[in-house]
Every structure is written in structure tokens, then in C-alpha cells.
Amino acid sequence: MFNVTRAAPLAALVALAGCAAGTPELGRGSTAVTVSQALPAPGIQTNEQDFSNYRIGPSDQLVVEVFGAPELRREGEVDAAGNLSLPLVGNVVAGGKTPTEVASVIAGQLRGRYIRDPQVTVNIKKAVGLTVTVDGAVRDPGNYPVxxxxxxxxxxxxxxxxDDIANLDNVVIFRRVGSQQMAALFSLRQIRAGRVADPQVYGRDVVVVGENATRRFLKNLSQVPLGSFIPFVL
Structure with a gap:
């Protein structure tokens, strides 16, 4: 049976939640980002990027050099399992590691067996495995390879x-273009309907899917035991 004592408060609360469920707009007064109707491509070349903390991924192209041993120089591509094949060393697990960490692993394999104190450097020639961060109202937030x-x-x-509480009209892409941090608001609903173009995303982009306040409220409400509701007294 419908709980009459709960009906009035629920209706009032849903109405309040609905007021917050409209599509927000990116504030043009923000000093943190430059708001754009259409985001330009990052336009950054590989050799201009700082890869010191970059996590290597499949299909990345690496250059391995050993000081004093030019015959051991190797350019290779990381395979789907994250391995890089090198002479003398064999397969090295590069996936998920930084260039410095991979260099340390290679040096450890060479040390004592072939070279007394190997000085190894690993550079990124082509970063295919750059990631995009997807956050907000999605089922599995995280970093995904591009x-x-x-x-x-x-x-x-x-x-x-x-997910089921997403506001499909409030999807924001954050992107650094040169020295500027930029952002643009998109409607996934309009994109799915074919009314607007599906924009390209790039490595290091951050995608945030907004929440629908009413759906969030109703989802939270459904998880509260019925006995915990206190009737409003008018």
C-alpha cells in the first residue's frame, strides 16, 4: 500500500532536487580554464612532452641506448602484452613502467653478465599508449589508453x-592546449542522435560526465529503509 505519510515529503524533496537537475554551464569567469565551444587539438609533438612520469603502454615505440655500447642501441615497439624485445636481454616487461624504471631493469639484466656498470637510457619515440581519464557518472571511472x-x-x-544517474547533456572535456588549460561542454544525447559531431579525444584529456541531481536523489532514496522515514508535520 502507498505510504501516505511519505508522499507529501517525497514530492517536495523531488521538486527541490529537480531544481538542481538542469544542465549547468561552464563559467566564463573561471581563471582555471579557458572555456571553448570547440576544443582545438593539443598540437604538442612527442619531443616537446615530459615523459619522465609517463607509463609505457602497448604500441609505444622506444629507443634504448647503452653508453659505450652503440651496438646495443635498439628501437622497438612494445607488444600487446607490454613486452619489449632486446638483444642479449630478451623480453623486458615495459608496460606500466616509466622510461627510467625500464632503463633500470635493462641495466640490471646487463650488469655483470655483459657490461660491468651499464648506463642505460630509454626514450619515448612515439607515445601511442597515452591515456584519457574518464570520470564522473560512468560505470567504471579510470584511465584508458588512446x-x-x-x-x-x-x-x-x-x-x-x-551510468543510470548520468546527465547526458553535461559532458565536459578538459584539455591542455599549449600552455592553456581549456574545457568544452558537450551533449552526449545530441551526439548519439547524430545532431552534432562526435569530438575526438586525445591522450591526457580528462572527460567528466555530470550527474542528474534528481536521479541521484531517487537512487539514494531507494537505498534507505522505509522505516527510517520521518513524516513531515504541517
Whole structure:
């Protein structure tokens, strides 16, 4: 039976929640980001990026050099399992490691066996495995590799799609273009309907899917035991 004592408060609370459920806009007065209707591509070349903390991924192209041993120089591509094949050393697990960490592993394999004190450097020639961060109202937030051309829909699909409290009209892409941090607001609903183009995302982009306040409220409400509701006294 419908709980009459709960009906009035619930209706009032839903109405209040609905007031907060509209599509927000990015504030143009923000000093943190430059708001754009359409984001330009990052336009950063590989040799201009700081890869000191970059985590190597599949299909990345690496250059390995050993000081004093030019014959051991190797350019290679990380395979799907994250391995890099090198002479004398064999397969080295590079996936998930920084260039410095991989250099340390290679040096450890060479030390004593072939070279007394190897000085190894690992440089990124081509970073294919750059990641996009997908956060907010998605089923599996996290960092996902950008291999080839990836669109906004594909990035969200990588995170197992928008969840049931998502506001599909409030999807923001944050991107650094040169020295500027930029952002643009997109409607995934309009993109899915084919009314607007599906924008490309790039490595180091951050995609945030907003929440629908009413859906969030109702979801939270459904998780509260019925006995815990206190009737409003008018």
C-alpha cells in the first residue's frame, strides 16, 4: 500500500532536487580554464612532452641506448602484452613502467653478465599508449589508453558507458592546449542522435560526465529503509 505519510515529503524533496537537475554551464569567469565551444587539438609533438612520469603502454615505440655500447642501441615497439624485445636481454616487461624504471631493469639484466656498470637510457619515440581519464557518472571511472583515433563516445564506452544517474547533456572535456588549460561542454544525447559531431579525444584529456541531481536523489532514496522515514508535520 502507498505510504501516505511519505508522499507529501517525497514530492517536495523531488521538486527541490529537480531544481538542481538542469544542465549547468561552464563559467566564463573561471581563471582555471579557458572555456571553448570547440576544443582545438593539443598540437604538442612527442619531443616537446615530459615523459619522465609517463607509463609505457602497448604500441609505444622506444629507443634504448647503452653508453659505450652503440651496438646495443635498439628501437622497438612494445607488444600487446607490454613486452619489449632486446638483444642479449630478451623480453623486458615495459608496460606500466616509466622510461627510467625500464632503463633500470635493462641495466640490471646487463650488469655483470655483459657490461660491468651499464648506463642505460630509454626514450619515448612515439607515445601511442597515452591515456584519457574518464570520470564522473560512468560505470567504471579510470584511465584508458588512446590508441589511434578515439572519439568522446568511444572514451565513455571504454569506461563501460554512462551510468543510470548520468546527465547526458553535461559532458565536459578538459584539455591542455599549449600552455592553456581549456574545457568544452558537450551533449552526449545530441551526439548519439547524430545532431552534432562526435569530438575526438586525445591522450591526457580528462572527460567528466555530470550527474542528474534528481536521479541521484531517487537512487539514494531507494537505498534507505522505509522505516527510517520521518513524516513531515504541517
Amino acid at each position: 590508441v589511434g583515433r578515439m572519439t568522446l563516445q568511444q572514451a565513455i564506452a571504454s569506461a563501460k558507458g554512462a
